[in-house]
Amino acid sequence: MAVLGLGYVGLPVVLAAVEAGLPVVGFDVNAERVAALELGHSTVDTVTDEALRRATDTRRLTFTTDPGELADATVYVICVPTPLHDKLPDLQMVRSAVGFVAHSLSPGDLVSLESTTYPGTTEGLVAEQVEQISSLVAGRDYHLVFSPERIDPGNDEFGFSNTPKIVGGVSERCTAAGAAFYRRLVERVVTVSSPKEAETAKLLENTFRHVNIALANEMAVFCRELGIDLHEAIRAAATKPFGFMPFYPGPGVGGHCIPIDPAYFSWRVRQLGLSFRFVELATEINDRMPSYVASRVVEMLNDVRKPLNGASVILIGVAYKAEVGDLRESSAFPLARRLLQSGAQVCWHDPHVAEFTVDGLQLPEVKSLDADNLSGVDLAVLHTSHSRIDLDALVCHAPLVLDTRGAIKARLRHVHGL
């Protein structure tokens, strides 16, 4: 089996396949990444070096940048990024990976696309490109499925093996072949009638999150004006045993999925001459949150007669979500940018992150939240509340705290919410 793309999605697939007893070739175009993996260093913070070493110790796993080493595989799993370029789907890396697969593919093989994408990609772009290169026809000569990765980095309860895997193939036999393969790796496989439903299921999941986070964010702004503690209201609403799922406000949305995936669907909808209004609105609201947080910083400083210009502001937690070091699309970037543009001196603290650079400017890191470091700042913004962040020290030593996550439960005069 071969896995193409050894990042947050691909590496867990590799480990699960090795654990299931399969010989695995992990392929990536990033030579540095492959070299690190060969030395036993995990390249994503959600896979430990120890787990990687356990897999390599089986001798069933090799890593490579050489597409020639893909030829012996009978199953190909594609886990490459699907970013936006100028707000449009960028499938450049999918095309490149499909090209490598097509040059190695043999009749009877299975190809599974796991990268998040718009409905129609598997049966369109992937099947067509494979046919052009290899003359092999999906559903007739080889099995082709879409099986979205649903991994939630930093989630200790649900990982790769106990999150059901959706599989939709271009024919019933393709779906059956895909399902049989994934049943070796995960506890439960859910089949759907074609790749389009599988592609849409993934986009629906993330659009659902995106829209509901926007609802919480918009309510946070109104609730502040109305003097209502939204977090307390959410906790109360969440006691309803049916029909409600809590979502929480925050400084914006980040990561590779929530800010990006809904745009894949709305792009497809625009081709029908229509607009996906829920997505457009949610994007507008969520994108405005970093500016809103910056305006709250200005207000809080103003209350103590300080201008933002020249003030020292520390961002606590710069990763896009708790318990990971992933900075992709983190709202800490637009927030830091706003504060810097207004003349603030911005530093940061995040136990999961090694470096935080905004527009080429490497911002100073504060290693520990002690009295010396915190008493020198004018205001601390709790941007991401990792469990390793010492909230007691933050509350004790920072003169002003803006808690964007509702993580600090104590009602204190110098601690404000969104």
Ligand SMILES: NC(=O)c1ccc[n+]([C@@H]2O[C@H](COP(=O)([O-])OP(=O)(O)OC[C@H]3O[C@@H](n4cnc5c(N)ncnc54)[C@H](O)[C@@H]3O)[C@@H](O)[C@H]2O)c1
């Ligand atoms: N990160 C998540 O939490 C998550 C969750 C579910 C789905 N997804 C989706 O999974 C896909 C991959 O995301 P990720 O977070 O693993 O990305 P990532 O950036 O962590 O890893 C992707 C890897 O693919 C490699 N790559 C790029 N082009 C390649 C090519 N042509 N051939 C082989 N390797 C190539 C890159 O070098 C990189 O190492 C995306 O479509 C994403 O939307 C991500």
